[in-house]
Amino acid sequence: MDAKTLYEQGISAIRDQQDREAGRKLLTQALKLDPRNDMAWLWLSRALDEPAKQRQAVERALRINPHNSKARDIYLKLVELYGGDPTLPDTLARSVERNGSGAASIGGQPAVRRQPTPQEEQIIAKQLKIANDVMTRGDDEGAVEAWVNVLNIVPDHDLAIKSAVQTLVRLNFYDDAKELVNRAIAARTPNPAIYLTAMDFAKRDRDHARLEALREAVLRLPDVPESLVIKIAEDYLRLGQNARAREVLETGVKRFPDSQRVLFYMGETLYQSGFPRESAAYFNRAAKIDPSTKEGKASDKRLMEFPPVLSDRERGNLLLAWREAFGIGAFLMLLAWMDAGLNLGNLSSGAALGVFLSVLAGYLLVTATSSPQQRPIARLLGGRVPEDRAEHNHERAGLFMASQTNIGAMHEPTRLPILPAPVRVVFALFGIALLIVAFILVFDRSLDLLGDPGPTEWRRFM
Amino acid sequence: MEVVIFLLFYIGLNIFLSSLTVPFPLSDTGTVRYNTTPYMTAILILLNVVIFAFWLGGDWLGLLSARNEFEATVSYTNYTRTMGTYGFRHEFLTEAMSIGAFTSFTGMFMHAEIMHILGNMIFLWAFGRRVEDACGPWRFLVFYLLAGTVSNIGSALLITVNGDVPMIGASGAIFGVMGAYLLLFPTARMDCLWVPAMVIKVVLAVFGLRDEDEKSWRWTVRLPAIFVVVLYVGFNIFPTFETAQTGELEGYSNYIAHMTGFLSAIVIFLFVRKDLLTRYFSGRAI
Numbered sequence: 144m145d146a147k148t149l150y151e152q153g154i155s156a157i158r159d160q161q162d163r164e165a166g167r168k169l170l171t172q173a174l175k176l177d178p179r180n181d182m183a184w185l186w187l188s189r190a191l192d193e194p195a196k197q198r199q200a201v202e203r204a205l206r207i208n209p210h211n212s213k214a215r216d217i218y219l220k221l222v223e224l225y226g227g228d229p230t231l232p233d234t235l236a237r238s239v240e241r242n243g244s245g246a247a248s249i250g251g252q253p254a255v256r257r258q259p260t261p262q263e264e265q266i267i268a269k270q271l272k273i274a275n276d277v278m279t280r281g282d283d284e285g286a287v288e289a290w291v292n293v294l295n296i297v298p299d300h301d302l303a304i305k306s307a308v309q310t311l312v313r314l315n316f317y318d319d320a321k322e323l324v325n326r327a328i329a330a331r332t333p334n335p336a337i338y339l340t341a342m343d344f345a346k347r348d349r350d351h352a353r354l355e356a357l358r359e360a361v362l363r364l365p366d367v368p369e370s371l372v373i374k375i376a377e378d379y380l381r382l383g384q385n386a387r388a389r390e391v392l393e394t395g396v397k398r399f400p401d402s403q404r405v406l407f408y409m410g411e412t413l414y415q416s417g418f419p420r421e422s423a424a425y426f427n428r429a430a431k432i433d434p435s436t437k438e439g440k441a442s443d444k445r446l447m448e449f450p451p452v453l454s455d456r457e458r459g460n461l462l463l464a465w466r467e468a469f470g471i472g473a474f475l476m477l478l479a480w481m482d483a484g485l486n487l488g489n490l491s492s493g494a495a496l497g498v499f500l501s502v503l504a505g506y507l508l509v510t511a512t513s514s515p516q517q518r519p520i521a522r523l524l525g526g527r528v529p530e531d532r533a534e535h536n537h538e539r540a541g542l543f544m545a546s547q548t549n550i551g552a553m554h555e556p557t558r559l560p561i562l563p564a565p566v567r568v569v570f571a572l573f574g575i576a577l578l579i580v581a582f583i584l585v586f587d588r589s590l591d592l593l594g595d596p597g598p599t600e601w602r603r604f605m
Numbered sequence: 606m607e608v609v610i611f612l613l614f615y616i617g618l619n620i621f622l623s624s625l626t627v628p629f630p631l632s633d634t635g636t637v638r639y640n641t642t643p644y645m646t647a648i649l650i651l652l653n654v655v656i657f658a659f660w661l662g663g664d665w666l667g668l669l670s671a672r673n674e675f676e677a678t679v680s681y682t683n684y685t686r687t688m689g690t691y692g693f694r695h696e697f698l699t700e701a702m703s704i705g706a707f708t709s710f711t712g713m714f715m716h717a718e719i720m721h722i723l724g725n726m727i728f729l730w731a732f733g734r735r736v737e738d739a740c741g742p743w744r745f746l747v748f749y750l751l752a753g754t755v756s757n758i759g760s761a762l763l764i765t766v767n768g769d770v771p772m773i774g775a776s777g778a779i780f781g782v783m784g785a786y787l788l789l790f791p792t793a794r795m796d797c798l799w800v801p802a803m804v805i806k807v808v809l810a811v812f813g814l815r816d817e818d819e820k821s822w823r824w825t826v827r828l829p830a831i832f833v834v835v836l837y838v839g840f841n842i843f844p845t846f847e848t849a850q851t852g853e854l855e856g857y858s859n860y861i862a863h864m865t866g867f868l869s870a871i872v873i874f875l876f877v878r879k880d881l882l883t884r885y886f887s888g889r890a891i
Contacts, residue, residue, distance in 0.1 A: 463879045464879075481709060592702075
């Protein structure tokens with residue numbers, strides 16, 4: 144049976160058959176299907192016995208439709224009979240307008256929460272126990288009433304609001320659930336989960352202004368979790384508001400500079416928004432945190448599309464530079480070993496010196512060409528930290544290309560001093576000269592043989 | 606003209622026959638991340654080709670196209686003399702003649718005949734470009750020469766019987782490059798010439814079954830590099846053990862040099878770029 148039929152049958156039961164019990168049941172069912180029917184709430188108030196419950200039903204009708212004159216009359220009559228604040232309907236109406244469509248009640252710093260008094264603590268504990276007891280008996284509405292009593296004291300009580308909202312949504316009292324959430328937000332709760340629920344409600348209502356206000360408010364919360372930042376950014380991406388998503392994630396990166404997820408999403412958002420170069424820095428940072436995670440792997444995969452990024456850690460590492468020098472030395476050593484008849488004992492002192500010089504030459508060449516920022520040599524020889532070239536075109540990413548004509552590696556803006564160009568030229572020239580000397584020393588006997596035109600054992604094939 | 610036609614036929618037939626049995630790698634398909642032009646690989650190929658064309662190649666061709674016994678003898682004498690003098694002989698090392706290192710260099714750039722150089726240079730092109738990108742040209746050059754040197758030392762140490770046979774060719778160094786490629790890019794794929802797979806591909810295409818990744822028709826097949834490298838290493842392993850046991854070189858291929866060259870690939874970590882090394886050992890994609 145649909146809500147309208149139930150509503151009509153409910154009215155008929157109350158008005159025509161004078162059966163208030165049947166009318167109450169029918170109207171309750173109708174309101175579960177359509178909780179925004181203000182007249183149904185009004186008729187329900189007539190089927191209720193307790194004045195407090197009657198007043199609650201009329202208040203609901205007024206919240207839904209503040210201009211319902213019949214509801215106002217009944218409300219005033221109830222106030223007259225049982226006492227209360229006659230201005231409440233207007234306040235409620237304003238509250239509906241405020242909570243229903245705008246950001247006026249959201250935002251700002253979270254309020255300093257009033258601690259419940261010991262007496263209130265006792266009431267809360269008692270109400271929670273009641274809620275638990277009645278829930279076990281299947282009395283959902285009774286439990287909700289108890290939780291609401293708790294929320295009247297602490298509007299964002301974790302357990303009470305979570306349980307009440309879940310139950311109300313399950314029972315289709317969507318507006319009631321929304322109201323509880325809005326009350327907690329109006330009290331400036333710092334609980335991000337409540338904002339998340341409010342955002343879901345706003346989405347369901349297609350209330351974009353409120354949704355936007357909630358997103359902004361949630362980002363200002365001191366304990367906003369990274370997952371929520373990402374969720375908000377994803378929402379913006381889905382809506383095609385990429386610039387807004389980037390702003391949200393930038394806030395997230397500032398708040399969680401070591402969060403792999405936030406960094407990855409920032410990179411991904413930039414990538415999807417057509418800023419691939421800028422995205423590389425975030426992918427790089429994300430991948431560095433832990434390459435084995437889902438985000439780490441995804442970041443690394445994305446990075447395959449870009450030139451690799453050279454970091455200060457690699458640039459300034461003395462061992463990495465000497466490693467290459469030892470590679471050159473190892474090569475010369477093998478050559479010298481060959482000419483010594485594979486016997487190190489036969490190695491001439493000249494050849495041994497050649498091997499040593501080759502390592503030194505290798506180091507000078509490596510320093511001049513690819514590692515001019517090793518600590519502490521660069522500082523010792525008058526090195527300076529270069530200006531941050533990132534600002535030209537990759538400010539957001541904090542990366543720049545080494546050179547358009549050079550190898551295509553990307554560099555992070557460095558904080559290390561770099562050797563001055565003249566020093567590097569001297570290193571290179573000296574390195575080349577040393578390498579030539581090293582080769583001559585290692586090949587000394589071979590050069591003698593090559594220069595000797597006479598018959599030798601080597602030339603017996605000739 | 607006849608010689609040219611003969612050479613083309615000879616090359617075509619050889620490539621067809623070799624790709625009938627094993628995949629013949631032509632090109633690496635991966636991303637060259639540093640966007641470098643493989644100058645050093647190209648220079649090495651050019652150097653090998655020039656040395657062959659202007660040194661051993663003339664005598665080899667003269668031998669093939671000799672019109673009489675005299676011409677054949679002259680060509681043969683020149684050919685063997687050049688090879689024996691500048692090729693790498695183990696006795697240069699074992700008898701401490703002090704010319705081993707020099708001939709190790711020269712031997713590395715000498716090739717016996719056209720298929721020898723063609724095969725080696727295709728392999729160098731296929732595997733070398735990406736390794737060079739990972740190292741940079743000069744470091745790649747040192748690695749290449751080091752791998753060739755290690756391969757020559759390996760064969761000098763393990764071949765003890767007929768050490769007077771001159772060894773020539775870049776294959777030891779190229780096996781080093783292949784090993785480095787496998788170490789650095791184990792999941793890479795290669796475009797290969799492989800007749801059986803090509804036949805299957807054509808048959809499948811006739812029935813409308815095509816690889817969706819393939820934007821346009823290719824005669825080559827894309828195979829995992831690990832499969833190709835392991836296959837070639839596999840062909841070398843058993844003869845290597847046999848030669849190591851007997852100490853005697855069998856046939857025309859120096860399998861020991863191939864395998865020691867391949868094992869020398871481990872030194873690639875002395876020559877790869879700093880950031881690549883860091884990424885490699887931190888488990889990141891390179």
